[in-house]
Ligand code: HEC
């Protein structure tokens with residue numbers, strides 16, 4: 428009995444020390460290893476890049492960073508993040524030099540979007556801010572060109588939320604599970620747009636990250652190599668509605684005829700992806716968003732790509748509106 432007691436005491440002590448260590452260590456910092464090329468990056472801010480950046484960011488950034496209060500991208504409370512991660516706000520990405528990103532260099536923005544490491548401090552940014560390892564260099568440059576543009580939603584605005592405080596769970600996960608992404612080792616180019624499957628894969632896996640929501644679990648995403656994500660496109664992840672309580676399961680969008688979209692026509696798919704319209708006439712629920720900024724060719728390309736993704740039989744209990 429005495430020995431058991433001592434052993435339990437030791438275990439308890441180790442646990443306490445570990446908890447204290449994580450609490451004090453916090454979210455890890457990493458060495459900031461920007462190449463000369465990234466340090467000297469100056470994107471071309473011309474109308475073509477700005478327009479393309481605005482189109483992409485309308486699907487990739489705006490939803491999280493837009494504030495209905497200021498009508499600018501000054502950040503907003505992310506009410507759809509599970510409560511156990513704490514109260515998280517997206518931050519100000521307007522051109523304000525103190526509160527926004529007006530003082531970041533193009534290279535710093537590029538480095539941050541690729542790796543998730545804050546270039547000024549080396550601090551890792553937890554997954555509530557996504558990283559973009561597969562978006563082409565040209566598309567990332569377009570996003571940066573847009574951040575520099577005269578889009579009224581990006582005009583300098585000092586409104587800001589205090590920096591997010593990581594709680595124990597976030598600190599723990601960032602120490603044991605979530606890691607920053609390495610810088611790409613070579614140029615990332617867009618696929619030949621006449622190769623529909625390659626284009627669809629690029630848009631779905633690389634740009635929008637449809638798989639991130641439409642796979643088995645947000646905690647087991649493989650950002651580096653998306654097809655290795657468990658339950659790839661088989662759906663079933665339970666996500667939160669904007670009320671932070673209602674759960675909405677993601678759909679199985681593999682081509683399984685019974686539990687997926689194997690019986691959907693390309694046109695039905697297009698209506699769902701671009702306008703959230705269901706074949707029965709209803710609307711798909713948040714967090715599925717209308718991707719109206721995708722071109723018809725891009726959506727058809729995703730459809731062609733999904734036909735090549737291994738079919739998963741997974742019957743998802745779908746969200747039912749209670750009204
Ligand atoms: C899913 C929501 C979400 C999306 C999508 C998103 N962000 Fe963020 N972003 C956040 C959150 C939350 C933070 C705060 C992270 C933190 O606390 O460190 C953040 C932080 C940032 C920061 C750091 C700001 C600062 O002052 O420290 C920049 C820059 C940024 N995001 C740019 C972007 C861009 C550009 C895009 C699109 C390509 C984007 N974000 C997409 C949620 C999001």
Ligand code: HEC
Nearest residue numbers: 635636637640675676677678699700711712714715745746
């Ligand atoms: C932020 C998470 C999220 C992202 C990103 C996302 N979806 Fe969805 N999607 C959902 C959810 C949740 C549903 C189910 C909504 C419902 O049941 O009303 C859904 C439903 C669908 C449906 C309807 C399927 C059916 O059986 O009803 C299709 C098709 C679809 N998504 C395709 C896509 C494609 C293609 C992309 C990328 C361009 C994408 N989604 C990106 C969350 C997401």
